[in-house]
Amino acid sequence: MASKLLTKLGAIRDPKIARNPNLPLNATRRLFSHRPISTPPHSPPSSPPDNGKSAHKKSKPTSSLKDLELAKFSAIADSWWDSVGPFKPLHAMNPTRLAFLRSTLCRHFRKDPHVARPFEGLKIVDVGCGGGILSEPLARMGATVTGIDALEKNINIARLHAGLDPVTSTIEYCCTTAEKLVKEQKMFDAVIALEVIEHVADPTEFCKSLSALTHPGGATVISTINRSMRSYATAIVAAEYLLHWLPIGTHQWSSFLTPEELVLILQRASINVKEMAGFVYNPLTGRWSLSDDISVNFIAFGTKNGQ
Ligand SMILES: C[S@@+](CC[C@H](N)C(=O)[O-])C[C@H]1O[C@@H](n2cnc3c(N)ncnc32)[C@H](O)[C@@H]1O
Numbered sequence: 313m314a315s316k317l318l319t320k321l322g323a324i325r326d327p328k329i330a331r332n333p334n335l336p337l338n339a340t341r342r343l344f345s346h347r348p349i350s351t352p353p354h355s356p357p358s359s360p361p362d363n364g365k366s367a368h369k370k371s372k373p374t375s376s377l378k379d380l381e382l383a384k385f386s387a388i389a390d391s392w393w394d395s396v397g398p399f400k401p402l403h404a405m406n407p408t409r410l411a412f413l414r415s416t417l418c419r420h421f422r423k424d425p426h427v428a429r430p431f432e433g434l435k436i437v438d439v440g441c442g443g444g445i446l447s448e449p450l451a452r453m454g455a456t457v458t459g460i461d462a463l464e465k466n467i468n469i470a471r472l473h474a475g476l477d478p479v480t481s482t483i484e485y486c487c488t489t490a491e492k493l494v495k496e497q498k499m500f501d502a503v504i505a506l507e508v509i510e511h512v513a514d515p516t517e518f519c520k521s522l523s524a525l526t527h528p529g530g531a532t533v534i535s536t537i538n539r540s541m542r543s544y545a546t547a548i549v550a551a552e553y554l555l556h557w558l559p560i561g562t563h564q565w566s567s568f569l570t571p572e573e574l575v576l577i578l579q580r581a582s583i584n585v586k587e588m589a590g591f592v593y594n595p596l597t598g599r600w601s602l603s604d605d606i607s608v609n610f611i612a613f614g615t616k617n618g619q
Pocket of ligand 1: 381443513
């Protein structure tokens with residue numbers, strides 16, 4: 313899948329990739345196209361069958377906040393640290409997400425991925441941190457972490473939980489948005505927003521804010537869900553209606569972005585996507601792993617232009 317996307321976005325421009333579409337996963341992920349592409353991303357469709365044809369135009373929102381989305385998170389905020397509750401999938405995905413972050417950030421910032429605190433010296437912001445389930449391991453890996461979330465309830469829970477351990481009590485939690493941090497002229501070595509972009513009002517503006525928070529030469533990492541028929545079947549029908557992993561209505565299929573759209577949006581915000589991977593779930597082991605199948609859950613690592 314990742315290599316198919318490479319073919320679509322990069323291979324036509326890069327003869328080296330075009331000649332060898334079967335490059336191993338690591339190679340294809342790293343070779344991910346970073347050339348400018350002029351085609352604008354199309355608006356997401358409102359439901360799977362119409363596939364974008366009837367997307368209606370909305371006026372541009374003034375902030376990244378979507379009240380309905382925040383209300384959903386507010387209703388389940390007390391469950392952030394219940395690993396079998398509504399955030400079970402995020403808890404289960406965490407080791408895999410951290411493996412991707414460890415490998416990409418260490419390679420980019422020339423850090424040793426084998427040491428206990430590989431992110432020592434890095435300033436990282438976790439945008440849409442929720443209860444802090446990603447912020448905490450990042451701090452344990454040595455990063456100086458700022459966690460921000462639009463919901464005060466989430467930030468209170470994150471602070472309370474982080475305070476239980478002296479290492480994580482160093483995390484600076486703040487109830488705010490990426491665009492507000494931009495106004496305060498805050499910048500970070502790495503800007504991470506996992507499973508957030510599908511809940512914001514305007515993904516393009518959100519990515520611009522993430523880019524503005526990233527130091528030139530720094531890294532931006534985003535994970536989300538692909539707007540594919542498979543994601544409709546698995547991330548919505550199965551996860552919400554059949555398995556009840558997530559409350560019904562957690563995700564709107566029309567708010568998902570395809571990997572191509574995300575790459576283009578980021579490119580326009582001066583972030584070049586260098587690596588991409590999928591997360592796949594094994595129902596037999598109950599574990600998630602990294603894969604080149606980006607048809608449902610995927611993560612993109614990009615770097616900001618300039619130095
Ligand atoms: C699915 S959760 C992801 C939490 C965390 N990033 C993780 O993956 O473990 C989405 C989070 O984004 C927050 N959120 C939604 N829109 C936001 C926005 N515009 N700015 C900041 N946070 C936002 C929600 O409150 C929620 O905590």
